[in-house]
Structures are given as structure tokens and as C-alpha cells.
Amino acid sequence: MTSALTTRLVVLGMLLLTSLGLSACGESASARPSNATDQGAALVREFGCLTCHAVSKSETGQKLGPMLAGLYGTTVRLADGREVTADDAYLRQSILQPDAATVEGYSAGVMAAGIERHKARIAAGGTVDALLAYIKSLE
Numbered sequence: 286m287t288s289a290l291t292t293r294l295v296v297l298g299m300l301l302l303t304s305l306g307l308s309a310c311g312e313s314a315s316a317r318p319s320n321a322t323d324q325g326a327a328l329v330r331e332f333g334c335l336t337c338h339a340v341s342k343s344e345t346g347q348k349l350g351p352m353l354a355g356l357y358g359t360t361v362r363l364a365d366g367r368e369v370t371a372d373d374a375y376l377r378q379s380i381l382q383p384d385a386a387t388v389e390g391y392s393a394g395v396m397a398a399g400i401e402r403h404k405a406r407i408a409a410g411g412t413v414d415a416l417l418a419y420i421k422s423l424e
């Protein structure tokens with residue numbers, strides 16, 4: 286009797302652990318970012334992008350640069366009055382030549398100065414792709 290109960294408890298415990306394990310795996314699998322997205326997430330820390338850009342709508346407080354979450358695909362108004370779509374080409378240019386276009390309400394020159402010392406690495410192959418993948422993943 287006792288051993289049967291013990292067996293049951295052990296089985297129950299195993300089932301519980303398995304289901305916990307499975308649901309945890311399920312979550313991380315569905316939310317798992319691609320390799321490039323992961324790389325981008327590490328790079329925005331390394332390059333100091335996060336000092337000037339919020340990457341979550343829950344972040345409060347004004348930063349020096351615009352919010353990056355939800356930016357992809359939206360219309361951006363520039364200081365010269367033009368309106369552009371935040372597509373791959375625009376984002377790529379914003380990162381590689383920050384002063385090619387200035388977002389309305391923000392200052393030109395700030396970002397260029399901020400990333401100056403990382404310029405070579407940002408221009409290196411694959412870096413901007415990873416940054417783009419990361420920015421696109423932000424909701």
C-alpha cells in the first residue's frame with residue numbers, strides 16, 4: 286500500500302516536472318529570436334545604442350534619440366519636412382550615415398558623434414543586418 290502510494294507520488298511528481306519543463310520549452314521556442322536578432326541585441330549594448338534609444342514601449346523618460354520599438358514600417362517625419370517609410374533601406378542609412386536624414390524634433394550630429402568610435406565595426410559585414418533584425422523584432 287505504502288509503496289504503491291510512493292510510486293504514485295513519484296509518477297505524479299514526474300508528470301508535473303515534465304509538464305513544467307515542456308511548457309517552459311514551448312515558451313522559449315515560440316519567443317526564440319533568430320540568430321541575427323540575438324546578435325543585434327548584443328550589439329546595441331556594445332555600441333551604446335541603448336544609451337540614446339528606448340527599445341521597449343514600457344521604458345519611460347525621454348532619451349536623446351527616438352524610440353526604436355514599433356518603428357519598422359512606420360512613417361517617419363524628417364526635420365526637412367519629408368516623410369519616409371522606416372523600411373530596411375531607411376534604417377540601414379540611419380545607422381550607417383546618421384546625418385543623411387534627421388528625424389523631426391531631434392538633433393543632427395548627436396548619433397554620429399555617439400557611435401563614432403564604433404564606426405568601423407558598424408560598417409563591417411553583417412553588423413547592420415543584425416541590428417536591423419533586432420530593430421524589426423521590437424514591438
Ligand code: HEC
Pocket residue numbers: 329332333334335336337338349350351352356361371376379380383384386387388391392393394395396398399400407416
Ligand atoms: C548619442 C546618442 C545616440 C546613439 C549612441 C545612437 N543613436 Fe541612433 N539616433 C540618435 C538621434 C538623436 C537620432 C535622431 C536624429 C537623427 O535622425 O539622426 C537617432 C536616430 C536613429 C534611427 C532613426 C530613428 C527614426 O525614428 O527614424 C535609428 C534606426 C537609430 N538611430 C539607430 C541607432 C543604432 C542601431 C545605434 C547603435 C549602433 C544608435 N542609433 C546609436 C541618437 C543616438
